[in-house]
Amino acid sequence: MNGSPLPPRAAADAGIDAAAQDAAARRLAAHRRARLRAGLLVLASQVALLAAFIAFWEYMTAFDKQAAFMFGSPSAIAGFLVTMASDGSLWRDTYVTGVETLLGFLVGNVIGTLIGLSLWYSRFVSRVIEPFVIALGSIPIIALAPIIIIWFGTGLTSKIAMSTLSVVIVALVTSYKGAVGVDADQINLMRTLGASKFQIFRKLVVPASLTDIFAGFKLTVGFALIGAIVGEFMSSSEGLGHAIFKAGSLYIIPKVFAALVATIALALILTFIVGKVERLLMPWRRLG
Amino acid sequence: MSAVVPPAIAAGARAPVQAGAPPLVVAHVAKSFDADGRVVPVIGDLSLTLNEGEIVAIVGPSGCGKTTLLNTLCGLIAPDSGRVSWFGREMSGQPAGVGYMLQKDLLLPWRTALRNVMLGLEIRGVSLSEAEERAHVMLDQLGLHGFADHYPTTLSGGMRQRVALARTLVNEPDVLLLDEPFAALDFQTKLLIESDTAKLVRESRRSVLLITHDIEEAVSIADRVIVLSKRPTRVKAVYDIALGTERTDMIAARESAGFVDYVRRIWADLDVTRN
Numbered sequence: 001m002n003g004s005p006l007p008p009r010a011a012a013d014a015g016i017d018a019a020a021q022d023a024a025a026r027r028l029a030a031h032r033r034a035r036l037r038a039g040l041l042v043l044a045s046q047v048a049l050l051a052a053f054i055a056f057w058e059y060m061t062a063f064d065k066q067a068a069f070m071f072g073s074p075s076a077i078a079g080f081l082v083t084m085a086s087d088g089s090l091w092r093d094t095y096v097t098g099v100e101t102l103l104g105f106l107v108g109n110v111i112g113t114l115i116g117l118s119l120w121y122s123r124f125v126s127r128v129i130e131p132f133v134i135a136l137g138s139i140p141i142i143a144l145a146p147i148i149i150i151w152f153g154t155g156l157t158s159k160i161a162m163s164t165l166s167v168v169i170v171a172l173v174t175s176y177k178g179a180v181g182v183d184a185d186q187i188n189l190m191r192t193l194g195a196s197k198f199q200i201f202r203k204l205v206v207p208a209s210l211t212d213i214f215a216g217f218k219l220t221v222g223f224a225l226i227g228a229i230v231g232e233f234m235s236s237s238e239g240l241g242h243a244i245f246k247a248g249s250l251y252i253i254p255k256v257f258a259a260l261v262a263t264i265a266l267a268l269i270l271t272f273i274v275g276k277v278e279r280l281l282m283p284w285r286r287l288g
Numbered sequence: 289m290s291a292v293v294p295p296a297i298a299a300g301a302r303a304p305v306q307a308g309a310p311p312l313v314v315a316h317v318a319k320s321f322d323a324d325g326r327v328v329p330v331i332g333d334l335s336l337t338l339n340e341g342e343i344v345a346i347v348g349p350s351g352c353g354k355t356t357l358l359n360t361l362c363g364l365i366a367p368d369s370g371r372v373s374w375f376g377r378e379m380s381g382q383p384a385g386v387g388y389m390l391q392k393d394l395l396l397p398w399r400t401a402l403r404n405v406m407l408g409l410e411i412r413g414v415s416l417s418e419a420e421e422r423a424h425v426m427l428d429q430l431g432l433h434g435f436a437d438h439y440p441t442t443l444s445g446g447m448r449q450r451v452a453l454a455r456t457l458v459n460e461p462d463v464l465l466l467d468e469p470f471a472a473l474d475f476q477t478k479l480l481i482e483s484d485t486a487k488l489v490r491e492s493r494r495s496v497l498l499i500t501h502d503i504e505e506a507v508s509i510a511d512r513v514i515v516l517s518k519r520p521t522r523v524k525a526v527y528d529i530a531l532g533t534e535r536t537d538m539i540a541a542r543e544s545a546g547f548v549d550y551v552r553r554i555w556a557d558l559d560v561t562r563n
């Protein structure tokens with residue numbers, strides 16, 4: 001083709017014009033500032049709410065020994081956090097539970113996502129296994145804990161297995177939903193470009209499912225953590241679940257809360273990491 | 289008509305290609321759908337021919353089966369009866385050397401403009417560097433120089449449709465099947481893209497089958513306009529368009545003497561009555 005380029009037309013098309021672009025940049029900056037202000041206001045309100053709650057809790061338990069025993073008090077919880085941090089048990093328990101959660105999360109999501117995506121290949125197979133997946137998904141994982149301990153022992157493996165099982169069905173279902181939800185016209189387009197089924201899978205279905213897969217990741221961070229902690233409840237010698245269970249059976253309620261604070265922090269850190277990886281892997285989502 | 293065998297067809301041909309055969313011949317194609325156990329005939333008995341270097345527009349009432357026809361032509365669905373021949377060869381399945389474009393740009397959001405244009409070349413196993421080179425050239429030709437690294441979400445509707453057009457043209461198809469590709473664009477953008485499309489395809493003597501519900505678009509761009517009837521659809525009328533202007537300038541075409549008359553006659557044929 002010996003085509004002549006048509007830049008002026010595209011420029012008109014895109015509405016490119018220096019003055020307009022300048023004004024647009026200024027508007028964008030103003031918009032950003034407004035958004036930042038709104039974000040700061042939300043954050044300030046959240047901090048204030050939390051502070052008020054903690055103050056109320058402290059006040060209610062400060063002069064009431066009974067209440068302090070039943071509900072703990074923020075200062076006692078803080079005290080336990082400091083002791084646990086200085087004797088190293090806080091870090092050790094958080095690390096153990098973190099490793100179990102992370103491994104369960106990874107194994108469960110890798111297996112679940114691989115199966116979920118590959119089910120796109122065969123409508124027949126997915127219809128055959130659908131009722132089984134639903135049945136397995138409805139089993140409360142805690143009911144499996146005794147069997148898991150018999151099968152995998154009382155060490156790390158059984159916690160990872162619990163965590164994996166809490167994740168795998170959700171990962172399978174979300175990734176399968178993502179895969180079959182791909183626009184039929186988009187598949188037709190790939191076919192008219194001559195794509196094989198595998199090319200359609202790799203170049204269209206997998207990347208198009210990423211949004212759903214990551215939605216599954218965010219959901220399953222929490223499930224993986226619950227699985228690990230439930231596993232630790234059943235039998236363990238370390239981990240946050242172990243700390244919670246032990247403090248609970250000894251009626252040291254502030255210590256239970258201290259371990260819970262560490263659990264929440266762990267969940268937040270893992271969720272944050274998933275969000276970071278998502279933004280890294282899907283740069284186009286940040287735009288537009 | 290030129291006797292040169294288009295390379296894309298010749299390369300993949302197993303059966304002999306008839307030299308000089310028109311790019312597309314549709315003979316007595318019929319297609320019904322099964323809707324809740326009821327058989328709904330969509331394409332009645334449809335025949336048409338697309339000659340080399342010709343732009344043919346198909347207009348018809350909405351829901352009459354235009355998209356169904358196009359899907360049948362490019363092998364996405366099989367007709368119940370009738371024949372579809374590409375360059376004299378009867379085909380079932382995907383024809384080679386045919387580009388397809390819809391109203392939806394269907395750009396992949398995770399690919400930049402350049403990588404979207406490269407999609408078909410990648411699929412056919414063209415080396416990455418060559419694909420990149422050709423995609424750049426194509427984007428430049430469509431006036432998208434400097435937008436290669438933009439993701440679709442950062443482009444305007446008109447620019448996205450230009451990228452989609454580049455993605456189709458970069459494969460150097462002998463025939464373009466276009467299904468209302470400009471319907472979602474604003475009037476001004478539409479005129480510009482129509483003109484550029486006409487220019488590019490007429491320069492390279494590609495054949496185009498353009499489906500549209502926009503009669504003015506059909507008359508201004510096409511050499512021939514085929515009017516389809518309501519469902520079950522068949523050819524109701526055919527107009528050879530002679531406007532006496534350069535057929536790459538949509539504004540001039542719309543201002544030419546015969547334009548309004550064609551539009552009025554086709555409008556009457558479409559028989560849009562208020563029920």
Ligand SMILES: Nc1ncnc2c1ncn2[C@@H]1O[C@H](COP(=O)(O)OP(=O)(O)O)[C@@H](O)[C@H]1O
Pocket residue numbers: 321322323330348349350351352353354355356357
């Ligand atoms: N896969 C299908 N199954 C059943 N009916 C269909 C299918 N595809 C299209 N139709 C019907 O065929 C008719 C024509 O559709 P279409 O070709 O999209 O019309 P147009 O593109 O002319 O607006 C419509 O009534 C539509 O409901």
Ligand SMILES: [Mg+2]
Pocket residue numbers: 354355356467
């Ligand atoms: Mg249609």
